[in-house]
Amino acid sequence: MANQQPLRVALVGLGTVGSGVAKILLENSEHIKQRAGREIEIVSAIVRDPTKTRNVKLPEGILATSFDLIEAPEVDVVCELIGGTTTAGDIVRQGLTANKHVVTANKALLCEQGDELFQLAQQNGKTICFEAAVAGGVPVIDGVAQSLAANKIQSIKAILNGTSNYILTEMLDHNTSYEDAVSKAQDKGYAEADPKMDVDGTDAAQKLTILAQLAFGTKASLSDFPRQGIDELNLADLKYADELGYRVKLLAIARRNNGFLELHTQPTLIRKNLPMAAVYDAYNMIEVEGDAVGKTWFAGMGAGQMPTASAVVSDLIDLAVGRAQQTFPLLDLWGQSEPLPILPAEKIERKYYLRFHAFDQPGTISSIATILGNHGISIASCIQHDFEIQSGGSAASVVPFVVMTHATTEGQMRAADEELANCNAIQPDYLRLPIQG
Numbered sequence: 526m527a528n529q530q531p532l533r534v535a536l537v538g539l540g541t542v543g544s545g546v547a548k549i550l551l552e553n554s555e556h557i558k559q560r561a562g563r564e565i566e567i568v569s570a571i572v573r574d575p576t577k578t579r580n581v582k583l584p585e586g587i588l589a590t591s592f593d594l595i596e597a598p599e600v601d602v603v604c605e606l607i608g609g610t611t612t613a614g615d616i617v618r619q620g621l622t623a624n625k626h627v628v629t630a631n632k633a634l635l636c637e638q639g640d641e642l643f644q645l646a647q648q649n650g651k652t653i654c655f656e657a658a659v660a661g662g663v664p665v666i667d668g669v670a671q672s673l674a675a676n677k678i679q680s681i682k683a684i685l686n687g688t689s690n691y692i693l694t695e696m697l698d699h700n701t702s703y704e705d706a707v708s709k710a711q712d713k714g715y716a717e718a719d720p721k722m723d724v725d726g727t728d729a730a731q732k733l734t735i736l737a738q739l740a741f742g743t744k745a746s747l748s749d750f751p752r753q754g755i756d757e758l759n760l761a762d763l764k765y766a767d768e769l770g771y772r773v774k775l776l777a778i779a780r781r782n783n784g785f786l787e788l789h790t791q792p793t794l795i796r797k798n799l800p801m802a803a804v805y806d807a808y809n810m811i812e813v814e815g816d817a818v819g820k821t822w823f824a825g826m827g828a829g830q831m832p833t834a835s836a837v838v839s840d841l842i843d844l845a846v847g848r849a850q851q852t853f854p855l856l857d858l859w860g861q862s863e864p865l866p867i868l869p870a871e872k873i874e875r876k877y878y879l880r881f882h883a884f885d886q887p888g889t890i891s892s893i894a895t896i897l898g899n900h901g902i903s904i905a906s907c908i909q910h911d912f913e914i915q916s917g918g919s920a921a922s923v924v925p926f927v928v929m930t931h932a933t934t935e936g937q938m939r940a941a942d943e944e945l946a947n948c949n950a951i952q953p954d955y956l957r958l959p960i961q962g
């Protein structure tokens with residue numbers, strides 16, 4: 526073997542993912558040595574509270590609290606696993622400046638500061654590995670960056686948030702309300718005590734920006750594209766979609782569109798016969814379409830201790846072998862090729878599912894049709910059930926009314942939304958979701 530010295534790692538953070546990484550490195554050390562060509566050794570494990578009980582037994586003397594250890598000469602790689610963006614960003618900068626490679630699972634950090642950190646790594650001739658930051662244990666970063674390198678990527682369509690996918694599955698399959706499905710996800714450890722970033726689409730959108738930069742060289746921030754979460758859906762919407770032949774999934778999409786990059790993260794109706802519609806529970810799936818290979822699908826657990834740790838350790842093995850140092854400078858992360866500009870949201874064209882809670886009175890349907898028609902939106906089909914959402918007593922009762930549109934632009938829909946907001950034939954809780962495939 527060319528390099529028999531161990532690869533020496535400073536593990537920063539020993540929580541869910543960090544302790545999983547330590548477990549794999551300690552328990553599978555022989556297997557890892559064989560695959561990496563040398564040992565991977567934890568030389569320090571830096572935490573906030575050294576008195577906390579950990580579910581991994583570390584070698585004596587490596588638990589520490591000082592970030593100064595990152596710069597120690599015996600450290601080759603800094604593994605940032607603390608989360609957040611402020612301290613984590615400082616740690617990554619400190620490591621790169623001290624000539625260490627970096628491995629991180631932190632999508633929020635890469636979404637917010639990736640551009641700057643990748644440039645810093647390039648200037649210092651160091652590598653940032655981030656397989657675990659998108660879809661946890663699913664090797665999609667490696668897939669896009671290495672295995673599909675022969676292809677010009679045409680599109681990426683992905684279920685990137687396991688928590689949302691679990692909640693949507695639980696609701697439809699077990700006839701559960703949104704609120705009860707969220708608390709079940711929390712009981713199972715799929716959702717944080719505050720699941721906001723998962724259910725409002727932020728987490729999936731952050732991961733989409735990383736994939737967009739990797740596959741298309743485009744640097745997008747979260748405000749550059751439509752983002753909607755599953756937190757405004759209710760069980761009835763999943764059932765109406767089911768009745769029409771669709772499943773609702775939180776879908777993140779990046780695709781080439783006439784010289785632009787179309788980007789959005791939204792709950793989306795997907796035809797039931799498509800692979801993405803069959804992804805259940807907390808699983809992730811990423812469909813990557815290349816110009817030569819056609820469509821490929823990557824699927825598996827997008828979060829959780831051991832799946833995420835699996836991705837982190839694979840990055841460490843890539844660094845130990847020397848592969849990552851060779852391929853990282855060649856990735857399209859610096860915009861050396863002309864990046865695709867982002868398609869303005871108003872120009873995104875799709876079919877839509879529109880759900881109204883409408884007053885059961887003469888003229889309601891024609892009011893809705895007139896507003897849609899005013900904005901050039903053509904109706905493909907509609908369903909109206911005669912059960913009441915709300916009894917009207919002496920006034921009109923409220924019934925669900927669902928419209929499926931032909932393809933129209935986001936701009937036309939936004940203009941119609943404004944008019945619908947003032948339409949007194951419907952309640953204000955109108956829901957609009959795009960349709961895929």
Ligand SMILES: NC(=O)c1ccc[n+]([C@@H]2O[C@H](COP(=O)([O-])OP(=O)(O)OC[C@H]3O[C@@H](n4cnc5c(N)ncnc54)[C@H](OP(=O)(O)O)[C@@H]3O)[C@@H](O)[C@H]2O)c1
Pocket residue numbers: 537538539540541542543571572573574575577606607608609612630631632633657658661827828829830833
């Ligand atoms: N959990 C998942 O399934 C998953 C999946 C994919 C990606 N990720 C990403 O992986 C990263 C880590 O997530 P996690 O779930 O493992 O987090 P976690 O369980 O909260 O663990 C965080 C660790 O970082 C340490 N830490 C936090 N702030 C610190 C500070 N200021 N100084 C020193 N140590 C500090 C904590 O120390 P103490 O133990 O002493 O408190 C703890 O060991 C995040 O970026 C997350 O987005 C997680």
